[in-house]
Amino acid sequence: MGLSMNRRSFIRLAGGGVVVAAAGLAGWQYASRNVFPVPETALAAWAEAGQAQDLGRFVLSYAVLAPNSHNKQPWIADLSVEGEIGLSMDTDRLLPKTDPFNRQMMMGLGTFLELLVQAAAVRGHRADIVLFPEGVPGEHIDSRRMVTVRLIPDANVTVDPLFAAAPDRRTDRRAYDLGQTVTSDEIAALIAAAAPFPLRAGVETDAARVARIRDIANRAWRHEILTERTLMESMEVLRVGTAEIDRHRDGLVIDDPMVVMLERFGLFDRTTPPAPDSMAITAQLDDFAAITAATPAYLWIVTEGNSRAQQIEAGRAYVRMNLAGTALGLSMHPNQQSLQEYPEVASEYTAIHQALNAPAPQFTVQMLARLGRVPQGSAPLRPSPRRGVEAQLA
Numbered sequence: 324m325g326l327s328m329n330r331r332s333f334i335r336l337a338g339g340g341v342v343v344a345a346a347g348l349a350g351w352q353y354a355s356r357n358v359f360p361v362p363e364t365a366l367a368a369w370a371e372a373g374q375a376q377d378l379g380r381f382v383l384s385y386a387v388l389a390p391n392s393h394n395k396q397p398w399i400a401d402l403s404v405e406g407e408i409g410l411s412m413d414t415d416r417l418l419p420k421t422d423p424f425n426r427q428m429m430m431g432l433g434t435f436l437e438l439l440v441q442a443a444a445v446r447g448h449r450a451d452i453v454l455f456p457e458g459v460p461g462e463h464i465d466s467r468r469m470v471t472v473r474l475i476p477d478a479n480v481t482v483d484p485l486f487a488a489a490p491d492r493r494t495d496r497r498a499y500d501l502g503q504t505v506t507s508d509e510i511a512a513l514i515a516a517a518a519p520f521p522l523r524a525g526v527e528t529d530a531a532r533v534a535r536i537r538d539i540a541n542r543a544w545r546h547e548i549l550t551e552r553t554l555m556e557s558m559e560v561l562r563v564g565t566a567e568i569d570r571h572r573d574g575l576v577i578d579d580p581m582v583v584m585l586e587r588f589g590l591f592d593r594t595t596p597p598a599p600d601s602m603a604i605t606a607q608l609d610d611f612a613a614i615t616a617a618t619p620a621y622l623w624i625v626t627e628g629n630s631r632a633q634q635i636e637a638g639r640a641y642v643r644m645n646l647a648g649t650a651l652g653l654s655m656h657p658n659q660q661s662l663q664e665y666p667e668v669a670s671e672y673t674a675i676h677q678a679l680n681a682p683a684p685q686f687t688v689q690m691l692a693r694l695g696r697v698p699q700g701s702a703p704l705r706p707s708p709r710r711g712v713e714a715q716l717a
């Protein structure tokens with residue numbers, strides 16, 4: 324993916340100037356190219372995981388590595404009570420356009436909690452979780468306390484084998500190798516990872532059904548980037564080049580050299596959406612179609628109902644599947660576009676629920692992710708930035 328993106332950006336720059344080079348601008352869907360590398364300081368949280376003596380900071384050092392939408396890392400942790408962690412959400416870090424009811428944000432709270440619980444076991448503690456001590460949030464979440472976790476010494480607690488994969492877990496947006504299938508044993512292991520929670524998890528490998536999902540995913544992506552407010556929501560969290568990545572340590576990293584150079588010369592305008600028929604948009608559609616075509620399987624998580632607690636459980640299940648996949652050498656890439664609840668994507672929302680035999684509104688597809696293996700010999704993916712524990716304390 325990387326090479327072709329670079330080449331395309333270059334050719335387009337030579338042939339058509341700035342607007343054309345903007346083809347790479349929404350390239351956050353794709354793997355980074357490491358020419359202007361993500362600075363080590365923005366990745367320090369990965370190296371610091373597990374270093375803290377203090378129990379609260381120790382468990383949080385793993386929790387902050389959780390996968391979460393647009394890498395906004397919206398978690399605030401209160402350590403003011405000994406043996407307790409209070410969690411709330413940073414309402415300045417929500418994604419109201421693509422995630423209008425904050426469903427994905429709650430999933431991100433779930434991924435965080437799951438890693439926290441697993442890390443507590445490493446230190447011989449069980450984590451007792453009280454959800455919504457200040458009441459269940461309504462249609463939109465607010466800054467109330469969402470979770471109180473009590474860390475309790477427990478001689479019977481065992482470390483989850485999945486935890487070993489936590490430092491290596493990634494979201495991998497590259498093309499997958501269609502020649503390497505996901506085996507039935509691997510599928511069983513992925514599903515088993517989600518088993519602690521009352522939800523349905525599965526993997527689709529049937530060619531006809533995968534083709535149907537690909538089509539829905541492509542159509543939903545088209546809506547996201549042709550709808551001005553949802554496109555702009557992603558543009559606003561793009562972090563271009565070393566200095567900007569380090570300043571924010573969140574969001575969607577762009578280190579495509581051509582885009583970084585344009586930014587340096589002040590030629591990258593992130594305040595205006597590219598025209599629907601511009602190459603900036605058509606290239607994104609083409610590139611997404613290419614990785615979608617290079618997808619041998621899709622992973623999904625479905626809940627019957629869509630309560631806040633179920634959204635958290637779906638997040639916990641997803642990170643467990645992501646960890647299980649990591650241990651098996653499988654790559655994953657969430658594709659939430661068709662699961663989003665804004666009006667323009669309603670038809671794809673219905674279609675994906677039908678395709679997964681989970682008709683809405685009885686069921687909610689909480690996660691749809693590309694699943695497969697990158698071609699043998701592919702470079703290992705570097706982690707994405709994190710703000711670090713201290714930045715997320717109340």
Ligand SMILES: Cc1cc2nc3c(=O)[nH]c(=O)nc-3n(C[C@H](O)[C@H](O)[C@H](O)COP(=O)(O)O)c2cc1C
Pocket residue numbers: 351352388389390391392393394427428430431434492493494495496574656657658659660706707
């Ligand atoms: C609920 C949820 C939804 C996500 N949706 C998408 C998505 O639609 N497209 C995408 O490329 N990544 C998606 N991701 C992956 C995040 O962007 C990723 O976790 C984040 O950038 C941090 O990167 P990492 O997982 O490699 O640590 C999603 C993750 C979660 C937990």
